[in-house]
Amino acid sequence: MSKSTKTASKRTKGYAGMTGADLFHKMLLEEGVEVLFGVPGGALLPIFDSLYKTPIKFVLTRHEQGAAHMADGYARSTGKVGVCIATSGPGATNLVTGLATAYMDSVPMVAITGQVTSALIGNDAFQEADTTGITRPVTKHNMLIKRAEDIGRAIHEAFYIARTGRPGPVLIDIAKDATSNELSTEPDLTIDLPGYKPMLTGHIRQVKAAAKAINASKQPVLYVGGGVVISEASEILDKVAHRGNIPVTTTLMALGAFDESDPLALQMPGMHGTAVANYAIQECDCLIAVGARFDDRVTGKVETFAPHAKIIHVDIDPTSISKNVKTDIPVVGDAKDILEKMLPMIESKQRKDWLGQIAKWKKAYPLHYDTGAKIKPQQVVEAVGRLTDHDAIITTGVGQHQMWTAQFYGWRKPRRMITSGGLGTMGFGLPAAIGAQFGNPGKTVIDIDGDGSLAMTVGELVTAVHYNQPVKVVVLDNCYLGMVRQWQEMFYERRYSATEHPCPDLSLIAEAFGAKGIRTTEPGELDDAINEMLKHDGPVVLAASVEPEENVFPMVAAGKGLHEMDMGRLV
Amino acid sequence: MKHVITALVQNQPGVLAHVAGMFAARGFNIDSLVVGRTEDPELSRMTIVVIGDDHMLEQVRKQLEKIITTVRVRDFKEIDYVERDLMLVRVSATPEKRAEVVELAGLFRGRIVDVAKQSLTVELSGPEAKLEAFIDMVQPYGIRELSRTGIIAVQRGEQRAKERN
Ligand SMILES: Cc1ncc(C[n+]2csc(CCOP(=O)(O)OP(=O)(O)O)c2C)c(N)n1
Ligand SMILES: [Mg+2]
Numbered sequence: 001m002s003k004s005t006k007t008a009s010k011r012t013k014g015y016a017g018m019t020g021a022d023l024f025h026k027m028l029l030e031e032g033v034e035v036l037f038g039v040p041g042g043a044l045l046p047i048f049d050s051l052y053k054t055p056i057k058f059v060l061t062r063h064e065q066g067a068a069h070m071a072d073g074y075a076r077s078t079g080k081v082g083v084c085i086a087t088s089g090p091g092a093t094n095l096v097t098g099l100a101t102a103y104m105d106s107v108p109m110v111a112i113t114g115q116v117t118s119a120l121i122g123n124d125a126f127q128e129a130d131t132t133g134i135t136r137p138v139t140k141h142n143m144l145i146k147r148a149e150d151i152g153r154a155i156h157e158a159f160y161i162a163r164t165g166r167p168g169p170v171l172i173d174i175a176k177d178a179t180s181n182e183l184s185t186e187p188d189l190t191i192d193l194p195g196y197k198p199m200l201t202g203h204i205r206q207v208k209a210a211a212k213a214i215n216a217s218k219q220p221v222l223y224v225g226g227g228v229v230i231s232e233a234s235e236i237l238d239k240v241a242h243r244g245n246i247p248v249t250t251t252l253m254a255l256g257a258f259d260e261s262d263p264l265a266l267q268m269p270g271m272h273g274t275a276v277a278n279y280a281i282q283e284c285d286c287l288i289a290v291g292a293r294f295d296d297r298v299t300g301k302v303e304t305f306a307p308h309a310k311i312i313h314v315d316i317d318p319t320s321i322s323k324n325v326k327t328d329i330p331v332v333g334d335a336k337d338i339l340e341k342m343l344p345m346i347e348s349k350q351r352k353d354w355l356g357q358i359a360k361w362k363k364a365y366p367l368h369y370d371t372g373a374k375i376k377p378q379q380v381v382e383a384v385g386r387l388t389d390h391d392a393i394i395t396t397g398v399g400q401h402q403m404w405t406a407q408f409y410g411w412r413k414p415r416r417m418i419t420s421g422g423l424g425t426m427g428f429g430l431p432a433a434i435g436a437q438f439g440n441p442g443k444t445v446i447d448i449d450g451d452g453s454l455a456m457t458v459g460e461l462v463t464a465v466h467y468n469q470p471v472k473v474v475v476l477d478n479c480y481l482g483m484v485r486q487w488q489e490m491f492y493e494r495r496y497s498a499t500e501h502p503c504p505d506l507s508l509i510a511e512a513f514g515a516k517g518i519r520t521t522e523p524g525e526l527d528d529a530i531n532e533m534l535k536h537d538g539p540v541v542l543a544a545s546v547e548p549e550e551n552v553f554p555m556v557a558a559g560k561g562l563h564e565m566d567m568g569r570l571v
Numbered sequence: 572m573k574h575v576i577t578a579l580v581q582n583q584p585g586v587l588a589h590v591a592g593m594f595a596a597r598g599f600n601i602d603s604l605v606v607g608r609t610e611d612p613e614l615s616r617m618t619i620v621v622i623g624d625d626h627m628l629e630q631v632r633k634q635l636e637k638i639i640t641t642v643r644v645r646d647f648k649e650i651d652y653v654e655r656d657l658m659l660v661r662v663s664a665t666p667e668k669r670a671e672v673v674e675l676a677g678l679f680r681g682r683i684v685d686v687a688k689q690s691l692t693v694e695l696s697g698p699e700a701k702l703e704a705f706i707d708m709v710q711p712y713g714i715r716e717l718s719r720t721g722i723i724a725v726q727r728g729e730q731r732a733k734e735r736n
Contacts, residue, residue: 136589137596141639144584161639195581195642319633322626 016186020148021046021179023187024112025054027155033083035059035074035438037067041087042127043114046179059438059467062459064091066431068098068111069457073435075107076418077393077445079232081162082435085112089127092173093134097425099169100138104422105253106230108167110158111139118146118175131173140168148181152189160191165198166317167230199316202333202341210288210312210329211345217286217310219354220246223269223298226253226421227291227315229414233336234258237290240339245351247358249277251292252421256411266358267367270298271556272403275365278554278562280358281306290314291335294324295422304561314338365567367407369550375523377401377476377546380530381408381448384474387530392416392444395432397453398424399483401476403552405448427456433471434464444534446472451503452481458509464539465514472533473510473541478548479503486551510541521545573602574628575647575654575724578617579609581640589638590617599623599631603656603721614642618723647724654724657696659684660706663713664691672712679705690715 015023024047028036035057040048051058061067064086071082086095092113102109116125132142141161145154151174158170214220228237234257241248241264248258249266260267266277281287287309292298299305302325313320313327314335321330331338369378381404384392390410395418396402402419411417418436420428433447447454454475464471485499507517516536520529526544533542553568580586587606594601602620609616621631628646635644664672672691676683681695695705699722706714 132585133588136585136592142585193639195579196639317637319630319637321633323630 012189013186015152016183019046019050019180019182020151020174021050023148023151023183024155024174024179025050027152028056028083031081031155031159033081036083036085037061037070037074037435038085038112039064039067039087039091041091041114043088043116043176044085046176047085047112047114047174057438059463061431061463063457064094065098065427066457066460066463068095068109069101069425069428069431070435070438070460071109071111072098072102072107072428073395073418073432074439075102075109075435076105076432077415077436078439079230079415080439081108081110081159083110083112086114087127088114088116088131089129092129092131096135096138099135099171101420101423101425101428102169103138103140105420106167106226107169108162109169110155110162111169111171113171113173115144115173115175117177119177121146121175131171135171138169139171142171142173144173144175145178146175148178148183149185149187151178152187153191156189157191157193161193161196165196166227199318199332200334200337202314202331202338204341206329206331207338207341208345210314210331211342213286213310213312213329214244214246214288215345215347215349217284218351219284220244220286220288221266221280221284221309222246222248223251223281223287223289223292224248224254224257225251225290225292227335228254228257229291231291231316231334231336232414233291233339234414236336236339236343240343240346243343243348244346245349245355246288247280247355249273249280250411251295251298252406252417252419254292254414255406255417256414259413260411263359268406270295270562271300272407272552272554273298273556274367274407275554275565275567276358276361278556278565279361281309282561282563283357284309286310286312288312288314290339291316293320296324299325300556300560300562300564304563365554371523372547373523374547375521375526375544377478377544377550378404378408379523380474380476380526380544380546381405382410383526383530384446384448385410387527387534388444388446392446393418393433393436393440395419395429395436395445395447397429397447397449397456398426399450399453399481400478400486400550400552401448401450401453401482403483404476426450426453429453430457430471430473431460431463433473434460434469437469437471444472446474448474448476450482451475451477451479451506452501454506461510461513461515461539461541468538470536470538470540472539474530474533475506475541475543476546477503477506477543478546478550480548483552485549489549489551490555491557506541506543510539515539515541518542519545572622572624574621574623574631575652575722576619576621576628576632576635576644577647577724578619578635578644579614579642580617580638581642582613582615583640586615586640589640590635593634593638594631597630597634599627605721605723607723618721620722647726650730651727652724653727654698654722655696656699656702656722657694657720658702658705659692659694659718660709660714661685661690661692661716662709663689663715665689668712672709675705675708679708681705
């Protein structure tokens, strides 16, 4: 058996005699780690001692979930691997939501957890949890390290696995004695992963077949997902789209991968997507999925999804192909590589009729809302987009505010929209924003959040204040778990079961935590309030009291086909 | 439909949990799963029998390949292969009936590996169907205990697995 091995370390000697914790620290530096998010604890004492005087920035979070989301926001906004650390037992279990969030959205992350001393593992020791067992389904890979000599290799393997192929979180659980012991021999730092061979370059025969189908089609649509952002393929996507005059719809994970001000842009597809995106998918004769995975929130009822289309699927993960929707032409590999190969094969076309039809749909069914006496949540998002030149890094919680942010911000560039798409994790917004701010000093980072979502991780405001990270939080404060309330209104005859909650003044909470708080209730004051927030050099919470029973439209009800959209008004 | 899949995996703690967990999480049904050593001390081979359609088989194969510690996966869908299942079965056999059971075991090329006053134990290996047939035959005497390894399989001769994208 031939082995795919490689030495990841520049230096391979001189580690014997050093403690596992010191080796750990050295390896993080070798991997280029700039910032580490986490909470200390008993099982991590040796590691924290070696981090005592480190050039790595350590960020103490209020909760390990916050640490994981910060590493996640850092990774999504920079493309680098985000790193978080938690102690054994409850520290590790608190990470789980963050790991699952990153796993569903293919985010490169390395999580370190402390474990009880190796001799005690399995004895129900104090703060022992089977961390590798608990996290196996929500990580790309995980490992339990019991010897100091194995720490270096584990770290190199973890970073390599996290960032290559379809990225994802990797967890290393390290027994306390492995970090306190000295290395008895020189460690083997060779990456030894004979079974890990991510497919990077697309098969030219498949690329040709795809190009041929595209050229033969009359009504093609590019359906673009987060894979395009991950592989940095936005520029080449733009070229392919324009050369073939192919309209592009960008999923929640891909917002900004294609400029929404471009006439070819269809914006977001799916449950709360634009009418034009959904109609175009239903009418197209060739659907070119790139780095997208046919999530049920995108496809609606799969049996009626894109019924006339030949389906091309470009994806780095072979398990995504034909998982939900049968693919006619699969192309496995990196999106950028494949689009680069495809570009010269794409024939330049006018597609007058098809683009004419698209323009008609856009005109007939634009995203829309009515203004009123109260602030409309959509209005807030639009104003934030306008006043930040559509160029801020935006994070969100989960709910109506997330969908309005997706619909109304006006996405121009990739890595601006940072949101929990696959898992739909409330509480993601604020810590993700803090992580993104650490990765992008000097850039405007705004969490557009819901009152319910923010409450789940609001403690991390203290972290923003502690490290003076000038993140902005705009709360679309509707005093409801709005998205659930909307379903209750539409499908359960307005029985608002457990979706109303008390509505504390979030601007006062911000002040109590040492951040700036602003509250606005008048539509006429909205721009001023946003400008005041943007001007302030420090963390700010802007609570905007919005129309409480506003609904997100269009909407494709669960189980319906994409063409069966509810536009939310008479058309 | 029954499918046989083999996976070469790194000989590391947690690999079995990973594979079993993947099957459970994705709702695939395992009919049998055998793990054993191979010619390479660093690798083990799992032989897994799953019941499902071709679409499911495809997903199982790809999901297995996705596990980092899995080195190589093959399914025997379009390959000629040899399969064996090993069984130990303790059959009730009073002294009067003993000869009949021994004769039956002989017909199936089984071996008697233990004899007691009221029972005897037969070792039998072969394709699944042969074992099922033997079980049918000894059922009337009374089966006291039965244990099977599940299927292991290797291809016949030098074929090449079909290349896939
Ligand atoms: C951790 C978590 N728990 C529960 C849910 C289910 N859920 C989805 S949206 C939602 C309401 C969100 O309320 P809020 O953050 O105020 O946003 P809004 O919809 O009001 O804009 C809930 C409870 C979830 N997505 N995540
Ligand atoms: Mg709300």
